[in-house]
Amino acid sequence: MNRRQFVAGCVGLLLxxxxxxxxxxxxxxxxxxxxxxxxxxxxLDGVWLAGxxxxxxxxxxxxxxxxxxxxxxxGVLETVHASSDSLKRQLLSIRGLGTVLAxxxxxxxxxxxxxxxxxDLAFDLSKEAGDLELRSIVLALRxxxxxxxxxxxxxxxxxxxxxxxxxxxARILPRNADPQIRTHVRAGRAEFHAAVGDLGSCVVDxxxxxxxxxxxxxxxxxxxxxxxxxxxELDAMAASCGALLGHPRMAQDGIDAAGRALxxxxxxxxxxxxxxxxxxxxxxxxxxxxxxxALRLLEALHLADRAGSKHNRARVANHRRRxxxxxxxxxxxxxxxxxxxxx
Numbered sequence: 230m231n232r233r234q235f236v237a238g239c240v241g242l243l244l245x246x247x248x249x250x251x252x253x254x255x256x257x258x259x260x261x262x263x264x265x266x267x268x269x270x271x272x273l274d275g276v277w278l279a280g281x282x283x284x285x286x287x288x289x290x291x292x293x294x295x296x297x298x299x300x301x302x303x304g305v306l307e308t309v310h311a312s313s314d315s316l317k318r319q320l321l322s323i324r325g326l327g328t329v330l331a332x333x334x335x336x337x338x339x340x341x342x343x344x345x346x347x348x349d350l351a352f353d354l355s356k357e358a359g360d361l362e363l364r365s366i367v368l369a370l371r372x373x374x375x376x377x378x379x380x381x382x383x384x385x386x387x388x389x390x391x392x393x394x395x396x397x398x399a400r401i402l403p404r405n406a407d408p409q410i411r412t413h414v415r416a417g418r419a420e421f422h423a424a425v426g427d428l429g430s431c432v433v434d435x436x437x438x439x440x441x442x443x444x445x446x447x448x449x450x451x452x453x454x455x456x457x458x459x460x461x462e463l464d465a466m467a468a469s470c471g472a473l474l475g476h477p478r479m480a481q482d483g484i485d486a487a488g489r490a491l492x493x494x495x496x497x498x499x500x501x502x503x504x505x506x507x508x509x510x511x512x513x514x515x516x517x518x519x520x521x522x523a524l525r526l527l528e529a530l531h532l533a534d535r536a537g538s539k540h541n542r543a544r545v546a547n548h549r550r551r552x553x554x555x556x557x558x559x560x561x562x563x564x565x566x567x568x569x570x571x572x
Contacts, residue, residue, distance in 0.1 A: 291537050292337040292500075299331045321358035325351045329366060336374065337500065339539030344374060361401050362410050366455070368398035369417050376424065388424040395421055408445035412438045413455040416466050423473035431470050438463055465490040465505045472511035472552070480515035487512065499536035503529045507544045514552035522553060523560035530567055542568075 290298075306324050311317035332347035348367055355364035372394030375387060395418045402414060419434035438457065442448070447459035457463040464486035471483020487509035494502055510525035526545050533541035546568050553561055 292334045293537065296331060296334040296338070299327055299334065303327050303331065318358045318360070321354050322360045322363055325354035325358065325360065325363045325367075328354065329363075329370065332370065337538050337540050339543070341374070348374065361403055362406050365398040365402040365406070365414060366410060368401070369395050369414050372398070372421060373417065376421065388421065392418070392421040392425060408441050409448040409455045409458070412441040412446070412448070412457065415441065416457050416463060420466060420469055420473065423470035426474065428474055428476070428479070431474065435463070435467055435470065438466075461490050461493040462501075465494075465501070465508070468505060468512060469508045472508050472515060472548075475515050477516060480512045484509055484512040484516075499532055500538040500541060503533040503536060503538060503541040504544065506532065507541060507548055510545075511548045511552050514548070519553060519556045520558055520560040523549075523556075523558065523564045527560070527564045527567055530564070 303324060306320065306327065309320070311320050328347050328351040332344045332351065335341075335344040335347060348371055352364060352367045352371075355361075355367060372391040375394060376391040395414065398414050399418060402411060415434045416438040419431045419438065422428075422431040422434060439460065442457065442460055442463060448455065449458065457466055468483040468487035468490065471479040471481075471486065474480075487505050490505050491502060491509075494505070496502075506525055506529035510522045510529060512522075513519075513525060514522035526548055530542060530545045533539075533545065545564075549561075549564060549568065553564075
């Protein structure tokens with residue numbers, strides 16, 4: 230399926246499959262963007278299907294192409310109106326979730342200002358919709374944005390500010406919230422606890438996330454929105470925690486977790502795999518194995534560049550500065566040369 234067919238398919242799902250070919254795209258757009266178009270309860274199923282198709286493609290379609298589909302999807306939703314207050318709130322939530330995913334794609338493309346603008350819009354939509362689950366997701370991602378966007382300048386990183394965002398996300402999340410969102414918040418908070426050196430809180434959150442997955446999961450995979458979906462992805466996040474904490478035992482546990490995740494993860498999930506490889510390299514550096522660490526980071530860098538995931542290139546560069554500072558072996562110099570070449 231080429232890019233135009235993919236975008237057309239997404240719009241087609243909004244019409245219940247009527248626009249299944251590229252030739253139908255223009256007609257579909259006109260039908261959905263007319264001033265008289267009002268969303269009914271029956272229409273919402275089609276709207277959810279369109280968003281679901283985009284979410285499921287998020288691990289295999291390049292970020293730039295997926296962003297194009299998302300922008301079209303969101304553009305259509307902005308032109309329609311709901312036939313009741315209840316449907317209006319649901320439509321606002323759907324727009325908010327789509328805007329969050331667009332923010333994640335912008336992050337992957339190295340466009341932090343546009344990412345923040347989309348997260349701010351999603352937050353406003355969550356308030357207008359009265360959707361605490363969506364608001365919690367946005368706050369958690371704002372914490373990750375604070376943490377990740379500063380990878381370009383580690384000296385300016387504010388791990389505690391990032392943790393404060395995800396703490397706020399956890400506070401407002403209802404007790405009966407979707408278990409997948411609860412898992413997302415707990416696992417994400419575990420990483421931030423690791424970043425500030427709080428081993429106990431990190432372990433508590435990882436175990437809570439594991440229990441939620443065992444009790445309610447595995448959750449739908451491939452959405453790219455509410456990771457971790459299963460124990461494989463939780464292992465990947467545990468690997469990041471191990472590298473951040475730096476204790477040799479935790480670092481080795483993180484390397485083992487990364488290995489399990491990579492073995493189970495589909496080969497086409499290139500961006501996710503690059504993230505895990507980078508954290509695996511960081512773990513090896515914590516064990517004093519600089520050459521192994523540099524080679525693993527180099528492998529992650531090559532995979533990130535092939536996937537077009539600029540955020541993972543930044544992650545590799547940050548790990549180089551943080552964990553291999555002052556090291557100048559042949560392998561590290563090879564890594565530096567590759568980082569200097571740019572994408």
